[in-house]
Amino acid sequence: MQKLSLQEVQNKSIDILVYLDKICRANNLKYTIFYGTLIGLERHQGFIPWDDDIDLVMLRPDYEKLVSILATDSHYQLLSFNNREHFRYPFAKLVDKETTLISNQIYNIEDPLMGVFVDIFPLDGIPETQKGQKEFHDICEQYRLNMMDTTGNKSYARSFSKWKGLVKRVVRYPHYRKVLKEGDDNYWRHQYQVATIKYPIKSAKYCGYLEYIDRNWGVFPTAWFADDQFEDVQFAGYQIMAIKQRKAFLKLRFGDYMKLPPKSEQVTHHPYTFYRK
Template sequence: MESLELKQVKQIALDILIYIDKICKENDLNYAIFYGTLLGAVRHKGFIPWDDDIDIVMLRPDYDKLIEILSKKDDYLLLNPLTRENYRYTFSKLVDKDTKLVSSQYYNGEDPDLGIFVDIFPLDGLPNDPALIEEYGNEMEMYRVNFMDTLGNTYARSFTKWKSLVKRVMRKPRQMKLLKQGNFNYWRKKYDDSSLRYPIESSQKCGHLEYILFKRGVFPTAWFSDFIEIEFEGYRFQTIKNFDDFLSLCYGDYMKLPPIDEQQSNHLYKAYYK
């Protein structure tokens, strides 16, 4: 396989985003470039220079509509619980089919067809009371960890073979205990069913449920009713009008560059053309 340079990975991911943007416009769906992608758009007018990440978020109703549309198309490969068995993430990935990503983790549990991707995150409703949000977040995190830990040997994932082997031995009894209650599909269904407990249409707060235990993972739902377009790599994509509020919440003084030793990607993959 031919390895890909960072600039090639960025271009392929950008092409996927352009494709998603086109479909959303054709179907009157709202999305927002978000997380580090939004930071890159505001601070660099494109990718953060040392990263290749593209994330978008969508309120659950528009997310479900987009996923239904993408599942019927074959331009790219949609990875999510509806299209793949034993899918380990709580969000969807739209993948370039001509590329392959090889994880640096042992027992990583990645889909064998994983390639360069754009992450698509659903935002779900939350209760108003911070104590109830914490309680809900702990419940959802328990289900997430349990479905991850009953998926083959993913409970032993690590960056070194030695650590992975130690985890396989030390954490195996916990996996066996979980499996007595239910397998991966059992815990996955617990997570998916519980994610719809608070309808987004009647919730004042929202977030991607994997992140709501963190203060920067809970947002006013009203943020996602008012959108603007912002420049990213010479194109214009949709994001929330309240982008400054979000970036300040997540990154503080977000226009300030991190120290040189922190200017590196946290991705776990090497990219190749098939």
């Protein structure tokens, strides 16, 4: 295998993004680039120079339609709950089939088809009160963590340190056995999926990606994602979609997002090395 440079990873990620944009437009689906990808748009007009992935978010109904379309697409490989039996993430990844990756995580449970990818996150309706949001988050997050702990390959001991992983194998084993007794990863995946639709997005005042709704930057007005709140922007020379309220999100999430971080923090935070097959 040949290791990919950061520039090659970014180029392949942009190719996936452009492909997704074409499919979404053809099927009247709305998405927005999000998280660090939005910083890249506003500060660099493309990728953050040291970043290695692209993030999209979509309201749950459009997300489900897109995943259904991609499930039968042969150009790229879809990884999601819908088509991978033991997939660890509650969001979808669209993967370049000519690439693969190696994770630095001990006892990792990455899908064997993983390669250079674009993340596609669903936004779900959530309660209006902070208390309700926190309670809902805690329930959904426990389902997600239980799913990951029971997926296999001693995933309950996953760590970025060999020694921490070995300690976790001992310390967390009773918890693993307790959770597994109630159900395997498919059981907990189902519990999570049922919970996500408790507050239908069409009638919810607020929304978010459920893993983050306990944080002050993880809750958004659903009105930000109304059909008329998307616009075309230029990312690395390509026309794609973004929400009009992106500056409000970036200030909420990152504060002074136009300020470069210290040199020591100008590195990717993903534990992957990418290769051409």
